[in-house]
Amino acid sequence: MEITSPGVRDHSGFALCSIPKNGIRLSGLPGFGEVESDDHIYILVYHIRVLAGRENSRRGGNLK
Numbered sequence: 001m002e003i004t005s006p007g008v009r010d011h012s013g014f015a016l017c018s019i020p021k022n023g024i025r026l027s028g029l030p031g032f033g034e035v036e037s038d039d040h041i042y043i044l045v046y047h048i049r050v051l052a053g054r055e056n057s058r059r060g061g062n063l064k
Helices: 013-022 038-058
Strands: none
Touching: 013 038
16 A cells, blocks of 8 residues: 555554554564654655655646
8 A cells, every 4th residue: 555545645644653652563673662662654655645745746636
């Protein structure tokens, strides 16, 4: 699933932060909640959304 897809864009920042914090079980994606602070994880998700929004705006789409 892409960060620019509607299913991802509709999630709150809090919900998206749980993925890098806790990982995705049985997918091979580890959680980083024990080695990164909540602030760092939130900043990471924020920057990914900003970059995805810029890329999506070049294609004529919009990001919430």
